[in-house]
Amino acid sequence: MAPTTGRAVQPITSRSVVEQSTDELRRAILAGTLAPGSEYSLRELAGMLAVSFIPIREALRSLESEGLVITRPGRSVLIAPLDLEDLHGIYRLRRVVEPEIARRSCLLLSDADLERLQGQAAGFGEVGQGMEDIYDGHHDFHLALLSPAASTWDLRMLITLWRAAERYIRIGFGQLDPDPVEHERRGRAHLDLVAAFRTREPDVVADAIEQHLARNEQIAQAALAEQPAR
Structure with a gap:
């Protein structure tokens, strides 16, 4: 042969x-x-x-x-149409899954990991960076925060939920992009997450994740309410 x-x-x-x-x-x-x-x-x-x-x-x-x-x-x-009930359902599940994984992940991330993530978070606040510009990096940032404690099934669930939420997030934050103050807030919000993880205290980290998700849902809900009915 x-x-x-x-x-x-x-x-x-x-x-x-x-x-x-x-x-x-x-x-x-x-x-x-x-x-x-x-x-x-x-x-x-x-x-x-x-x-x-x-x-x-x-x-x-x-x-x-x-x-x-x-x-x-x-x-x-x-x-699929955008729908307030669906949006709430997505975030209800995210609030169950993400804080629990974050509780464990904060004990596994190295100081070097957190230093790198802090630099990435700071970049989210640059005025010239709109939601379209940072979305892939934003996804990678949250994945890096949680992946040390996430199983294969956790990751599948997270990615499914993030994809389901992405259209809402793009619309909501896209409407805020013209305001430079929003860019500063966005960067600070992600720096606050890194600071919470640096405490290595699971309760502090879980609370920070829950507050972050609540803020994102609120922004998406406000944007969706302004969309014309189809």
């Missing part, structure tokens, strides 16, 4: 198209390019991404499990 060089087969090509389709549709939904409450046919979505119906169907199954779309009978899909 002749020796083989490199990879003999490429079995994940179709799956890669599904993953790319899922990622691009998710990005468009979270950014609001595919607006909440709007409806699209599978043909339209396939045309936008220049792919066949098959990867679109697979992508929509994943996005429906994340609460981002609602499939319709036939060949159409509704981009």
Whole structure:
């Protein structure tokens, strides 16, 4: 048998198209390019991404499990509307999960970890940094705070909840971006989280996380209340 060089087969090509389709549709939904409450046919979505119906169907199954779309009978899909009750449900679950993990994580993070996170938190307060500019870093910041104590299932739950909350957060904080005072507050809020973790006191840390979540929900609720009904 002749020796083989490199990879003999490429079995994940179709799956890669599904993953790319899922990622691009998710990005468009979270950014609001595919607006909440709007409806699209599978043909339209396939045309936008220049792919066949098959990867679109697979992508929509994943996005429906994340609460981002609602499939319709036939060949159409509704981009999940924004809803105050859903928002409250997301944050109710976050207030159960995140403080508990934070209680344990504060005892596991190193001083070097916290020093790095403090520098990152300070950057969130720069006036030129809008929510769109910092969102990926903001996600990474919170993941770094919690991941030392998070199991694989914890991380799956957190990422699902964060994705569900992302559209609300982008709208809420996006409306506040023109105000320089908001940038300062945003940076201070995240520096306060790092300071709480530096105490290594689980009760202090859990309370800080709960207050942070309450503030974010309040901002998102106020923004959602101003959105026109669809």
